[in-house]
Amino acid sequence: MTAVKFLSDEYLDELGDLVTPDLPEVPHVNVRLQFHATDTPEGEVDYHLVAERGVVVRAGRGLLADSDLAIRASYRDLLAFESGELHAATAFVTGQFAVTGDRAKVLDLMVVLQSGNYQRFIADLWARTTW
Template structure:
C-alpha cells in the first residue's frame, strides 16, 4: 500500500487502539497537509483520544486543534524514524497553525516511542 493512501490510513486506524498505551488528558484533533506527494497535495487527519490514535483518514477535519503542513519527503523521513518530531517542528519542516498547547499533547504521542513501535510493521509493507 502507498504511504498516506486511504488503505494506509485505515490500517493505521485499525492498529492504533490495540498497540498504544492510554495517556490520560491527551486529546488532539490534527489536520495534516502533505505537499509534494506523488498525488500532489494530500490532506489527512488523526484523531487522538487519551493518547491513542482513534481515527485517521483522508480529507479535511472539522474543528481541528492543529494544522500541520509538511513536505512529503519530510513525512516519509519522520515515519521511517530518520527525522525526529521535535527537530521537524523546531526547524519549521513541520509548519504548525492552531492551538500550540495541543502541539505539546501531540508531541507526547509522537515522542513516546510507541508511535514508531506500533507503526513499524505497517511501515515495512508500505510503498514510498
C-alpha cells in the same frame, strides 16, 4: 503482508487501523490533528489523527472540521519523519512541519507519537510501505 504506497488510499486506510481503544489512557492528552501533505505523487493529501486521553481513536484520509492543530509538510519531510530519519521535535523547531492552531497541543501530540503503541504500529506499517 501487502505492500502499501506511502500516503496512498491504502496506506491511509491502514493508518485507520491504528485505533486501539483498549490501551492505557493518559487523561490530559487530547489532540485533533490535521496533516496536509504537499508535493506527493498523489497530489496534495489531507489526513488526520484524533487522540483522546492519549489513545488514537480515529485516523485516516480527509479533513477535520474542528482540528486543534494543523501540520503542513512536504511529502519528503513526512517520509523522513515516518521512516525515523526526522524526529518530530526537529521538524517543528526547523519549520519543516509548518504548524497552525493551538501550539500547546504539540506537547499532547508528542506524547501520542512517542507512545509504544504508536511506535510499534508505525514500524509494522512502515515495514510494508513503499514510496
